[in-house]
Amino acid sequence: DTGVSQNPRHKITKRGQNVTFRCDPISEHNRLYWYRQTLGQGPEFLTYFQNEAQLEKSRLLSDRFSAERPKGSFSTLEIQRTEQGDSAMYLCASSTRQGRSNTEAFFGQGTRLTVV
Amino acid sequence: GENVEQHPSTLSVQEGDSAVIKCTYSDSASNYFPWYKQELGKRPQLIIDIRSNVGEKKDQRIAVTLNKTAKHFSLHITETQPEDSAVYFCAASQGGSYIPTFGRGTSLIVHP
Numbered sequence: 001d002t003g004v005s006q007n008p009r010h011k012i013t014k015r016g017q018n019v020t021f022r023c024d025p026i027s028e029h030n031r032l033y034w035y036r037q038t039l040g041q042g043p044e045f046l047t048y049f050q051n052e053a054q055l056e057k058s059r060l061l062s063d064r065f066s067a068e069r070p071k072g073s074f075s076t077l078e079i080q081r082t083e084q085g086d087s088a089m090y091l092c093a094s095s096t097r098q099g100r101s102n103t104e105a106f107f108g109q110g111t112r113l114t115v116v
Numbered sequence: 117g118e119n120v121e122q123h124p125s126t127l128s129v130q131e132g133d134s135a136v137i138k139c140t141y142s143d144s145a146s147n148y149f150p151w152y153k154q155e156l157g158k159r160p161q162l163i164i165d166i167r168s169n170v171g172e173k174k175d176q177r178i179a180v181t182l183n184k185t186a187k188h189f190s191l192h193i194t195e196t197q198p199e200d201s202a203v204y205f206c207a208a209s210q211g212g213s214y215i216p217t218f219g220r221g222t223s224l225i226v227h228p
C-alpha cells in the first residue's frame with residue numbers, strides 16, 4: 001500500500017495517560033497535516049508540516065498536544081494527560097507540489113482514540 | 117482564518133434523482149476547492165476539485181461550480197445511485213500553505 005499509513009488504527013487509554021500516534025505519508029509528499037474528526041463533523045485542522053518544519057498550528061490546539069516530523073518523513077502526534085474530550089478520530093494527510101499547484105490532500109485511515 | 121459553511125447537513129433522494137450540496141467560504145484569498153467523499157468507517161477521498169481560475173468542472177455524473185464573487189461553490193450529482201450514499205465534505209484553501217478548511221459535511225442517502 002503506497003498511500004498514507006497511520007498507526008495504531010485504534011487506541012483505548014485511561015484519562016490522564018499519554019498517547020502517541022504515527023503517520024507515514026506518501027513517500028514523495030513534503031506536506032503533512034494532522035486533523036481531528038468527531039462524529040458528525042468535518043475534519044478539524046490541528047497542525048501542518050512542510051518537510052520537517054512545523055509551519056502552522058491551530059489556535060484551538062491545547063498545549064497538551066505536540067507533533068513532530070524530525071526527518072521530514074513520518075510524523076508523530078502526542079497527546080499528554082488525555083481527557084475524555086480528546087476522544088476522536090485523528091486523521092493524517094499529505095500532499096505535494098505539482099507544477100505551480102498543490103495536489104489534493106491524501107488521507108490516511110485514521111487513528112480512533114477512546115479515552116475512558 | 118477561513119470559515120466554510122455547508123448545507124444541507126442531510127440530503128435524502130430517490131435513486132436517479134439529482135443531488136446538490138452547497139458551500140460558502142469567507143476568505144477571498146482561497147483559490148482551491150476540493151470535495152471529499154467519506155464512506156462509513158473509511159478515510160475521506162477526493163472526488164472532484166476546482167481551482168479559482170475556472171467556474172465549472174465536470175467528471176461523469178459529478179460537477180462542481182464556483183462563484184468567486186459570491187464566495188460559494190456547489191457539488192452536483194446527477195443520476196444518483198445507492199453507492200453514492202456517504203458523507204460529502206467541501207473544503208477551501210489558499211495556494212500557499214494549502215491547508216484545507218472543511219465544512220461540517222452532508223450525509224447523502226440515496227434510496228433504491
